[in-house]
Amino acid sequence: MSASKAALHAARQAQPASDFEAILRAYERSGGNPDFLKSSKIASLIISGNKVLGVNRLPGISAEAEALPDGVKIALAIAPGARFENPIHLCFGVIPAEGVQRILVDFEIGAGAEVEFMAHCTFPNAMKVQHIMEGKIHIGPGATMRYKETHYHGESGGVEVLPRAQVTVDEGGKYFTEFNLSKGRVGRMEFDYVVDVSAHGLAELTAKALGYEDDEIVVRETIRLNGEYARGMAKSRIAVRDRARSEVYGTTEGNAPFARGHVDCIEIVRGRAIANAVPVVKVTDDRAMVTHEAAIGTVGKKELETLMARGLDEEAAVDVIVRGMLGE
Amino acid sequence: MAEQNGILLEVQDLHLTREDREILRGVDLQVARGSVHAVLGLNGSGKSTLAYTLMGCGGYTPDAGTIVLDGVEITRLGITERAKQGLTLAWQEPARFEGLTVARYLSLGMKWPDMARIRQALEAVALNPATYLGRYVDESLSGGERKRVELASIYAMQAKLAILDEPDSGIDALSLDDIARLIHQMAEEGTTVLLISHRDEVVAIADAASLICEGRILDTGDPARICNRYTGCCRPCEHTELVEEGVAYERL
Numbered sequence: 001m002s003a004s005k006a007a008l009h010a011a012r013q014a015q016p017a018s019d020f021e022a023i024l025r026a027y028e029r030s031g032g033n034p035d036f037l038k039s040s041k042i043a044s045l046i047i048s049g050n051k052v053l054g055v056n057r058l059p060g061i062s063a064e065a066e067a068l069p070d071g072v073k074i075a076l077a078i079a080p081g082a083r084f085e086n087p088i089h090l091c092f093g094v095i096p097a098e099g100v101q102r103i104l105v106d107f108e109i110g111a112g113a114e115v116e117f118m119a120h121c122t123f124p125n126a127m128k129v130q131h132i133m134e135g136k137i138h139i140g141p142g143a144t145m146r147y148k149e150t151h152y153h154g155e156s157g158g159v160e161v162l163p164r165a166q167v168t169v170d171e172g173g174k175y176f177t178e179f180n181l182s183k184g185r186v187g188r189m190e191f192d193y194v195v196d197v198s199a200h201g202l203a204e205l206t207a208k209a210l211g212y213e214d215d216e217i218v219v220r221e222t223i224r225l226n227g228e229y230a231r232g233m234a235k236s237r238i239a240v241r242d243r244a245r246s247e248v249y250g251t252t253e254g255n256a257p258f259a260r261g262h263v264d265c266i267e268i269v270r271g272r273a274i275a276n277a278v279p280v281v282k283v284t285d286d287r288a289m290v291t292h293e294a295a296i297g298t299v300g301k302k303e304l305e306t307l308m309a310r311g312l313d314e315e316a317a318v319d320v321i322v323r324g325m326l327g328e
Numbered sequence: 329m330a331e332q333n334g335i336l337l338e339v340q341d342l343h344l345t346r347e348d349r350e351i352l353r354g355v356d357l358q359v360a361r362g363s364v365h366a367v368l369g370l371n372g373s374g375k376s377t378l379a380y381t382l383m384g385c386g387g388y389t390p391d392a393g394t395i396v397l398d399g400v401e402i403t404r405l406g407i408t409e410r411a412k413q414g415l416t417l418a419w420q421e422p423a424r425f426e427g428l429t430v431a432r433y434l435s436l437g438m439k440w441p442d443m444a445r446i447r448q449a450l451e452a453v454a455l456n457p458a459t460y461l462g463r464y465v466d467e468s469l470s471g472g473e474r475k476r477v478e479l480a481s482i483y484a485m486q487a488k489l490a491i492l493d494e495p496d497s498g499i500d501a502l503s504l505d506d507i508a509r510l511i512h513q514m515a516e517e518g519t520t521v522l523l524i525s526h527r528d529e530v531v532a533i534a535d536a537a538s539l540i541c542e543g544r545i546l547d548t549g550d551p552a553r554i555c556n557r558y559t560g561c562c563r564p565c566e567h568t569e570l571v572e573e574g575v576a577y578e579r580l
Contacts, residue, residue, distance in 0.1 A: 237426075266426075302423040305385050308407040309417045310437030310485060320436065324427035 019095075023048045026122040027091045030152030030183065036089045036118075044089040047072050049101055058084065060113075071102030071132070080110030080140065087146075090119040097127040097158070104134050111140035111170075119149040126187070127158040135165035139173040139201075151181040157213055159187035166194050169201040171227060178206040182326040186215035186244070193220070199227025199256070206235045208326045211244035211273070222251040225259035225288065235264045239322040240273035251280040254288025263292035268299055268322055336361040336520045337382075337489055342393030344381050344543075351377045353543035355393070359489070359522055359536075364515050366523040366534035366551060368558050374543040375524045376420060379493045382522075383417040384410045398488055411437075414488030420497055422478040424466050430477055431461040437485035449484035452513055453477070454506045471498040479507065483514055490514060491522045496530050508533045528555045 023046060024034040036042050037054065043061050046054040050072055052065040060082030066073045094101050109115060123129045139145050153159040161181070169175045175197075181189060186209055195203040207219045217240065223232035234250040252261035267275040279292035299321050307317035337359040344352040351374050359365045369375045380388040382395060384407045395403045402410050416437065425433065434449055435441035447457040453476040463469065465477060475498050482490045495507055511521050511533055523534055531537050537554035539547045547554060 300423065301386060302419065303425060305383075305407055306419060306423045307436060309383055309411050309415075310481070311408060311411040311416075312436060313408045320428065321425065324425050327427050 030120040030122040032120040073104040077108040078113045082113045087116040087118045093122040102132045107137040109143045112142045114144045116146040122152045133163040137167040141170040142172040144174040147177045153184045157185040164192045169197045171198045174202045182210040188216045190218040194222040197230040203232040208237045211240040215244040217246040219248045228257040232261045239268040241270035247276045254283040254290045257287040259288040261290040265294040267296040338396045343391040363535040364521045366531040366537040369540035416487040417491045420494040449480040
């Protein structure tokens with residue numbers, strides 16, 4: 001074991017068992033595999049409240065985490081041309097029932113690098129928790145970043161989650177992100193990502209959420225295709241029932257020759273829930289093209305009846321359809 | 329012919345009106361247990377309406393008549409209850425499901441989901457399990473692939489009675505043999521098949537056939553004879569116009 005890994009190991013051992021074990025258990029409830037966070041071969045970052053419980057760096061990854069009064073500031077850089085066998089695992093959580101967690105992240109993906117992140121945000125006991133994520137992401141020329149974020153908020157609905165990001169994709173760069181909040185209650189969520197894409201770059205944003213009782217979901221996805229042949233897709237899959245509400249604003253701008261963009265929104269509504277979708281397409285160059293599709297409504301009759309003809313009752317059939325749409 | 333042991337499905341005087349138009353005008357039909365029974369008719373003759381009405385789909389509640397499956401009257405039951413009684417339906421144009429894998433889709437109708445059976449079902453429709461188990465039942469499947477997956481799901485379910493609405497549509501001619509093989513396999517494993525089609529070639533698969541026209545079963549019997557009557561009378565028939573002119577059904 002290297003000196004730094006030995007230090008990390010010692011640091012983990014020095015943590016009160018309850019903190020580290022509690023976050024691992026919460027991580028597991030959100031769908032993560034705690035073994036990844038314990039492995040020295042997998043890069044990881046573990047944050048509980050405003051405490052950095054663990055950082056595991058691998059060659060090609062620079063990560064600095066600084067504690068703030070109400071959260072953590074993270075600067076993470078991937079070296080140009082770097083490749084990794086496994087995704088980098090991130091775990092953010094608040095274990096107490098109340099608290100604020102502000103995560104300020106600055107990701108710098110070096111030219112030509114390829115990196116994948118698996119992030120789990122978990123608030124299993126939340127009664128009154130606010131989680132704020134403010135991200136600044138720069139994807140260098142020809143680099144690829146994939147970021148998948150899964151949330152678990154417990155069952156009380158006492159979470160307010162505000163993920164915001166400003167993303168810049170340089171020429172030939174690729175950015176894929178998927179945000180998934182379909183386990184437990186949402187509480188209140190306001191997702192707001194803005195991506196600027198340079199020539200020959202690509203951005204795909206996907207937001208998935210399942211709201212019930214009085215959950216509130218707001219999704220704002222904006223992709224600005226600023227370079228020629230830039231491509232982008234803003235995709236959302238939202239299901240709401242009971243008295244939950246959702247609003248989706250998917251915006252794609254074609255601002256350069258041959259830019260191609262698409263907005264794709266599906267919202268399923270049940271009970272007294274209310275859903276709004278506002279797809280916005282804007283083109284400022286006559287050689288660009290942006291399209292959109294939005295469907296809001298209940299589950300399709302044929303889909304429902306097909307599953308019922310297999311013996312599922314209506315509730316179970318809806319659940320299968322919604323869970324499928326949300327990628328579970 | 330598969331072993332037949334009495335009547336599995338008995339439909340009596342079934343009437344259905346949709347949008348002020350009577351589509352089923354007194355359907356009488358008996359399907360023998362263990363058989364492959366074809367219902368042959370032109371487009372617009374009421375075949376698919378009969379299938380949806382038998383399955384209990386929304387908007388297809390009969391005005392009159394009875395449907396009895398395996399001795400249990402199911403006329404007023406919902407779709408799920410009918411499925412639990414052993415009835416299922418493969419739609420002519422199957423639905424697509426975002427994010428639902430083929431493996432999961434096939435397992436949904438099985439009482440005891442079993443991966444060996446799922447693989448067997450895919451192989452029965454000439455789909456390689458290694459390739460298809462993880463595929464999604466969505467737009468990424470071609471029409472023919474989706475259709476095969478649908479038939480595989482029906483096969484995997486092991487229903488008492490499977491209604492297959494135009495199982496050959498959207499599938500290339502070479503695949504018709506695969507479908508015939510599958511249908512016979514289903515019958516041999518105890519699933520009675522009600523095969524609905526407008527193509528007389530498909531009826532060759534059946535043990536018995538009925539001819540449907542303008543919402544009534546006109547004739548039931550040997551598939552070859554029904555087929556001859558269909559090709560000889562129905563295909564050249566401009567029945568709708570004739571009916572509108574008041575010409576009787578006996579014309580057939």
